[in-house]
Amino acid sequence: MSRTRTPVVARWFAGEGDEFKLLGTRCTACTSVFFPREDAHCRNPGCPGGELLEVPLSRRGRVWSYTDTRYRPPSPYVTDPELPWEPYALIAVELEPERMVVLGQAAPGITVADLAVGMEVEVVSGVLPASAETTWNWRPTGVRA
Amino acid sequence: MRQDVAVLGAGMHPWGKWGRGFVEYGVAAAHAALADAGLDWRDIGSIVGADTVRGGYPGYVAGATFARALGWQGARVASVYAACASGAQAVNTARAQILSGLSDVVLVVGADAAPKGFFRPAGGDRPEDPDWLRFRVLGATNPTYFGLYARRRMAVHGDTPEDFAQVKVKNSAVGALNPNARYRSRVTADEVAASAVVADPLRLLDICATSDGGAALVLSSMEFARRHGAPRPVRIRAVSTVTPRYPSTVLDLPDIATDSAVAVEPAAETFRTSIASAAYEEAGLGPGDLSLAEVYDLSTALELQWYEDLGLCGQGEGAKLLREGETALGGRIPVNVSGGLASFGEAVPAQAIAQVCELTWQLRGDAGERQVAGAQVGITANQGLFGHGSAVIAVR
Numbered sequence: 001m002s003r004t005r006t007p008v009v010a011r012w013f014a015g016e017g018d019e020f021k022l023l024g025t026r027c028t029a030c031t032s033v034f035f036p037r038e039d040a041h042c043r044n045p046g047c048p049g050g051e052l053l054e055v056p057l058s059r060r061g062r063v064w065s066y067t068d069t070r071y072r073p074p075s076p077y078v079t080d081p082e083l084p085w086e087p088y089a090l091i092a093v094e095l096e097p098e099r100m101v102v103l104g105q106a107a108p109g110i111t112v113a114d115l116a117v118g119m120e121v122e123v124v125s126g127v128l129p130a131s132a133e134t135t136w137n138w139r140p141t142g143v144r145a
Numbered sequence: 146m147r148q149d150v151a152v153l154g155a156g157m158h159p160w161g162k163w164g165r166g167f168v169e170y171g172v173a174a175a176h177a178a179l180a181d182a183g184l185d186w187r188d189i190g191s192i193v194g195a196d197t198v199r200g201g202y203p204g205y206v207a208g209a210t211f212a213r214a215l216g217w218q219g220a221r222v223a224s225v226y227a228a229c230a231s232g233a234q235a236v237n238t239a240r241a242q243i244l245s246g247l248s249d250v251v252l253v254v255g256a257d258a259a260p261k262g263f264f265r266p267a268g269g270d271r272p273e274d275p276d277w278l279r280f281r282v283l284g285a286t287n288p289t290y291f292g293l294y295a296r297r298r299m300a301v302h303g304d305t306p307e308d309f310a311q312v313k314v315k316n317s318a319v320g321a322l323n324p325n326a327r328y329r330s331r332v333t334a335d336e337v338a339a340s341a342v343v344a345d346p347l348r349l350l351d352i353c354a355t356s357d358g359g360a361a362l363v364l365s366s367m368e369f370a371r372r373h374g375a376p377r378p379v380r381i382r383a384v385s386t387v388t389p390r391y392p393s394t395v396l397d398l399p400d401i402a403t404d405s406a407v408a409v410e411p412a413a414e415t416f417r418t419s420i421a422s423a424a425y426e427e428a429g430l431g432p433g434d435l436s437l438a439e440v441y442d443l444s445t446a447l448e449l450q451w452y453e454d455l456g457l458c459g460q461g462e463g464a465k466l467l468r469e470g471e472t473a474l475g476g477r478i479p480v481n482v483s484g485g486l487a488s489f490g491e492a493v494p495a496q497a498i499a500q501v502c503e504l505t506w507q508l509r510g511d512a513g514e515r516q517v518a519g520a521q522v523g524i525t526a527n528q529g530l531f532g533h534g535s536a537v538i539a540v541r
């Protein structure tokens with residue numbers, strides 16, 4: 001399959017394979033990190049305001065919490081109404097260096113039964129099932145789907 | 146300096162799925178509140194509407210929409226939107242007008258005709274809107290967020306799904322006594338456990354429904370209340386409408402990520418805790434003074450979180466407080482004796498107003514079978530999407 005996929009949102013992630021990473025921005029004045037990226041202004045109320053530079057986020061983190069989606073989410077999430085609904089897990093991941101939590105879908109095949117709070121996970125490239133746009137997934141480290 | 150405003154009247158349209166427009170519910174609630182206050186609509190100097198986003202322009206200009214339906218009479222008008230905190234901001238707008246002397250007596254109205262199933266963002270491609278993005282990119286519904294908080298409580302505090310179910314059991318038992326509630330039957334723990342999982346670990350009966358409904362209040366200056374022959378009305382002593390403090394480090398609706406804490410150390414209290422503490426500070430009261438609390442139980446697990454954030458118990462002790470029966474009717478600090486969202490469901494712009502209606506009836510001693518004996522002080526708490534705090538303290 002060689003057709004080009006488009007990212008579900010532009011400039012939130014980049015790279016392939018082991019180089020895949022989430023992209024945020026960092027304020028040059030106060031070092032605050034933002035994801036989703038802030039390109040207009042730093043949101044730290046005590047910051048005089050600095051240039052916002054693109055930075056990759058840590059590729060690994062620990063599960064802060066997780067859940068799943070037993071019912072079809074409404075639009076604008078894209079689903080195929082012809083197909084039976086396949087639940088997927090959502091994982092909120094604590095990134096230690098950035099001191100922030102980032103939510104994402106779990107990699108295909110990962111269910112809540114595979115997860116525990118505190119477990120190490122890594123970011124991997126993924127595909128939104130019905131739209132075929134690229135996105136990011138969280139996957140427990142060491143697991144190969 | 147503390148200044149109270151009087152609650153002269155409270156009224157609701159019963160919650161349910163009635164299939165009518167939000168204006169009808171709001172007008173019915175307004176008539177009920179006016180009758181309760183013993184006032185004619187033409188006596189009202191100002192009307193504040195809590196906005197109904199699903200109503201299109203009439204909903205966005207709720208104050209004027211209700212005023213037109215009640216009959217134009219020249220009142221001052223305002224419309225406010227703050228997601229689930231819209232009702233509290235409407236109350237606060239009315240209070241500010243009264244305390245500043247702009248109006249003596251104000252009608253506050255909120256009503257909704259909610260769609261069935263998951264709430265979803267307004268239509269169109271809106272990639273600048275974090276609420277649109279979380280659906281578009283993650284398919285993250287409100288229940289998935291509730292599931293994240295519930296699972297986190299299980300991991301950190303040792304709460305169990307059985308604890309969560311007991312919140313539903315407790316709230317449905319009092320909701321069964323409330324004629325304005327949508328669900329009027331008692332629910333057992335077995336029924337919760339037998340309901341379908343919606344967002345692990347939460348089941349259908351752990352999560353509040355979406356509903357139609359309306360609520361209204363007539364608020365006035367203390368001087369107006371005395372002139373009107375209500376020398377000792379229920380009084381609103383505090384309204385908290387605070388925003389979070391940067392960095393906000395608890396993942397919350399509708400955000401895909403928290404703020405980073407690399408540059409600034411987070412405040413000692415979380416956003417939800419700060420909502421309550423701002424209300425306590427303004428009222429000059431504390432959790433030990435409370436007779437009851439009405440909190441936003443969007444999920445059963447979230448009610449336990451509010452116990453802790455309101456200071457009814459220590460962090461992590463919410464389930465223990467529940468298990469000991471302290472938050473049930475007859476306990477030390479009954480919570481959601483109205484039946485809560487568990488019994489009402491969400492009618493977004495109405496709910497924070499409905500919470501104050503319940504405090505009013507409880508503090509007057511008019512709550513019938515669900516009366517908290519000797520109620521003197523009550524607090525409401527909720528939280529509006531996009532960083533809107535909401536808590537009201539009322540006293541007798």
Ligand SMILES: [Zn+2]
Pocket residue numbers: 027028029030031032042043044047048049050
């Ligand atoms: Zn900065």
